[in-house]
Amino acid sequence: MTRHLDVLVVGAGPAGVAAALTAKRLGLSVQLIDKATFPRDKCCGDGLTTGALRLLDQLGLRPDTVASWKVCRDVSLRSPSGRMIDLQLPDDGQFAAIATRLDLDAALVNHARECDVEIREGVGFVDITRDGDYHVTTSDGEVTARVVIAADGMWSPVRKVMQPDRAPYLGEWHALRQYAHHVTGPASEKLYVWFEPDLLPGYAWSFPLTDGRVNIGFGILRGASHKPGDMKAVWADLLSRDHVRQALGNTAVLDDKLSAWPIPARVTSTTLHVDNVLFVGDAACVTDVLTGEGIGQALLSGMLAGTAAADQQPGRAYRRAMRQHFFADHRMSNLLGRVLANERMARATLRIVDGGTWRKQKFVRWMFEDEPRASALTPRRWHRGYLSSPGAYTK
Numbered sequence: 001m002t003r004h005l006d007v008l009v010v011g012a013g014p015a016g017v018a019a020a021l022t023a024k025r026l027g028l029s030v031q032l033i034d035k036a037t038f039p040r041d042k043c044c045g046d047g048l049t050t051g052a053l054r055l056l057d058q059l060g061l062r063p064d065t066v067a068s069w070k071v072c073r074d075v076s077l078r079s080p081s082g083r084m085i086d087l088q089l090p091d092d093g094q095f096a097a098i099a100t101r102l103d104l105d106a107a108l109v110n111h112a113r114e115c116d117v118e119i120r121e122g123v124g125f126v127d128i129t130r131d132g133d134y135h136v137t138t139s140d141g142e143v144t145a146r147v148v149i150a151a152d153g154m155w156s157p158v159r160k161v162m163q164p165d166r167a168p169y170l171g172e173w174h175a176l177r178q179y180a181h182h183v184t185g186p187a188s189e190k191l192y193v194w195f196e197p198d199l200l201p202g203y204a205w206s207f208p209l210t211d212g213r214v215n216i217g218f219g220i221l222r223g224a225s226h227k228p229g230d231m232k233a234v235w236a237d238l239l240s241r242d243h244v245r246q247a248l249g250n251t252a253v254l255d256d257k258l259s260a261w262p263i264p265a266r267v268t269s270t271t272l273h274v275d276n277v278l279f280v281g282d283a284a285c286v287t288d289v290l291t292g293e294g295i296g297q298a299l300l301s302g303m304l305a306g307t308a309a310a311d312q313q314p315g316r317a318y319r320r321a322m323r324q325h326f327f328a329d330h331r332m333s334n335l336l337g338r339v340l341a342n343e344r345m346a347r348a349t350l351r352i353v354d355g356g357t358w359r360k361q362k363f364v365r366w367m368f369e370d371e372p373r374a375s376a377l378t379p380r381r382w383h384r385g386y387l388s389s390p391g392a393y394t395k
Helices: 014-025 050-059 101-114 157-162 228-239 242-248 295-308 314-340 343-353 357-367
Strands: 003-010 030-034 074-078 084-088 118-121 125-131 133-138 141-150 173-181 191-194 203-208 214-221 253-263 277-279
Touching: 003 014, 003 133, 014 030, 014 050, 014 101, 014 141, 014 295, 050 295, 084 357, 101 118, 125 157, 141 157, 141 295, 157 277, 173 228, 191 242, 203 242, 214 228, 228 242, 228 253, 277 314, 295 314, 314 343, 343 357
Parallel strands: 003 030, 003 141, 030 118, 074 191, 141 277
Antiparallel strands: 074 084, 125 133, 133 141, 173 214, 173 253, 191 203, 203 214
8 A cells, every 4th residue: 555644755864864853743744765774884074063963962862872973172273384273172062073974874763763753774766756745656665745855865866856857966075085993193082184285175184983993084176176086096195194194193004995975065056846855965965065064964954854844835945944044154165165275365264263262262163063154144143152052962
């Protein structure tokens, strides 16, 4: 028999789980499907910003259910000039954490199940048609839903059916990641961001995990100085640089698997919905175009879609919410990215940041998205405690 639902969510990553949990809490009947079975890996930098942590806290995910979860307070930035800037996040709550997507996504799926969300793993999307409601063919049957939320990645199969004439899309950024273990240098506890002159406006990173492991990698903007085909050669060169080797320590060993992936970051120009089919996460290209961070953005877009699903006009409500929460920040990130693309401007910006304790304290919170990127320019989002509120998981 065909199931009749209020909401079908396709894709059980952070965006899909956030959408399903939100819709379920609003009393809607929800089903979540994913072609994968969990745990499954996802190419990612694994970093969780303050914004992402606050949303995970709201969704009820407990850090102790994520095996690799590591809270990080110490941050080091390296200017293109070689200047090192040491920053520290507050200790009243969590402002930055690192967790592998293998662990995080599986924990989110388990949490959704505990909240009575129906989840079907190993079930892929096949086709969608509309006759009043949407009739979705999956790999093991058919489901009918009033609203479909597509959380199925930047090459969304749902979008391919809904927009068959859409031009091929390769993403704004390209990133490469590798794990390392036996890390005994300061990178085992400290989060590093290296603004290398040849990568601008991109950067390299090292994010500490548990048990002496790190997630280390770099991201480049499409059309900048390096091409995606050059990434392996760039990676070998980066790993040989003295400041990177010193951060990792002499005993660090790189894992065999090397992963690269494109990053979609054009939320203001992509189609966010087709009638009551709502695109979220990478399917909506919500990644921060300045930093390449996307988990917090995926969670927020999913929550907005889950809320919009309860509206009489879900597509219209979702588009309005996305414009309100994403567009100004995307434009601000684009502007700041143009500043960082210029080495002289990047050096000057980081020199200003290194101009005193107060500046460092506020900058590191802004950097980790403690507030929306353009909140200073959008008065509707002003509030007491701006850049001074406690972090996530304080209760």
